[in-house]
Amino acid sequence: MTTSGTDPRYDALAELALGTLPETERAALEAWLATDPAAQAQLRALRESLGLLAVTAPAVDPPDHLRARVLAITGQAPPAPALVTPPPTLPGATDHTDHGTRHRRATAGGLVPWLAAAAATLVALGLGWQSRQLQSEVDRLQADLRATEARLATTEAEVRSNRTRLARVQAESAILAAADLRRVDLAGQKGAPRASGRAFWSRAQGLVFTAARLPDLPQGRTYQLWVLTAGAPVSAGLFRPDASGGSSAVFDTPVSLPTPAGLAVSIEPEGGVPAPTGDIVLVGKAE
């Protein structure tokens, strides 16, 4: 796992497990996965985590009619519900015996079409008026529902936007209030003499980074921020400046990270690289 902190392919495994990996990255990732046991183990771990996340959803009882709908799939007469009181949320052990379904299917199979035909006739003869009444009621309720859904969607969008802003402010203020705060001022290098940056780092909280007057990135390139340590530089993450060349971002850094001697920013291929290869744009020593 020593490389998993910096190799971006490990992060792509989470996308694979979530089903969100861009198609263009798929072949390369699968080729790596086929030969690397550490990658396979990581993918397994991520899939386990997703399973765990799935069962943390707040419990909601399904309506009784859902059982009938599901069992209608088989085209067979539904057996009585299992006697579980109350039903377990998670796979519980309940003793099930064959409810004699096979036998019942043989006898019920012949009756069902006749019963259905009889029911249809009854509806056509006697219940036409009632069904029109019901239909208009359903139409009204559906209109109400659509209006409510629209209001809900607006509210949800507001909540999401506020949550995003709050999350960012919390992360930044946690870092800036940290007792072990260190500051790094970064100066522009050859290709970008006017660029500048400043970062605050806390072992416990992570890294806040801001930069200004960064040059536009060439097509297919990204800025990558590096933590300079006594050993090899460690990637803190990737970022793109806004139209004015400014950038402000919060990065997680591993708690095990050696105390930074400084920070550097280089231009790297899209998606980032495990070790710096491109031109260094900003560099600075820790105070």
Added chain:
Amino acid sequence: MWLLLALAVEADDPRRSRDADAEAMRRMAAGDGGALAELYDRHGRVLFSLAVRILRDHGDAEEAVQDVFAQAWRQAARYDTTRGAVVAWLLMMVRSRSIDRLRARRGQPPLQGDHPTALRDAADASTPVDLAFLTTDQIARVRAALEDLPEVQRAAIDLAFHEGLTHAEVAERLQQPLGTIKTRIRLGLLRLRAALPAHGETHEKGEGDA
């Protein structure tokens, strides 16, 4: 608190349940509708809960769950029961079906990876953590681990898992660099798993470890 209430009834012998699920799949493959009923009675609630959590609409959630059981019924003969817990497979199918609906509802394109060999595969692949073995206490620990994550990280995982956003969409929504988001999602997910004892340990032995 809901969790404790919901899970107040613990499986008395989860191993038996897991074997029973595999057996139910075999009987479904042979056309036994009673076996589908068993599977529904055991797992319908947790599957419906996940669909409601993602879709926030009971009607849509019902359809998603119905779709998944229909798929399980059709694919029972092809399902390799040695691959992992059946419930894990069902859960991942419910997630992918629900997200299909969610994205369609919002007019978002289907996930790029959502074709027969990607998301579906992920769903079909084994999920070795034995969800059938989870106890109330273990789920509470996973939930606590989720709560303990920094807000940005939890939000990123929530958007990716429950809202079905791609990592690029999550990065845009949270106004964070894509690389940072990718790493946060991966490390955050691993923290959930780390909340439980390692494989082969009993929960008692794993107490306090993580």
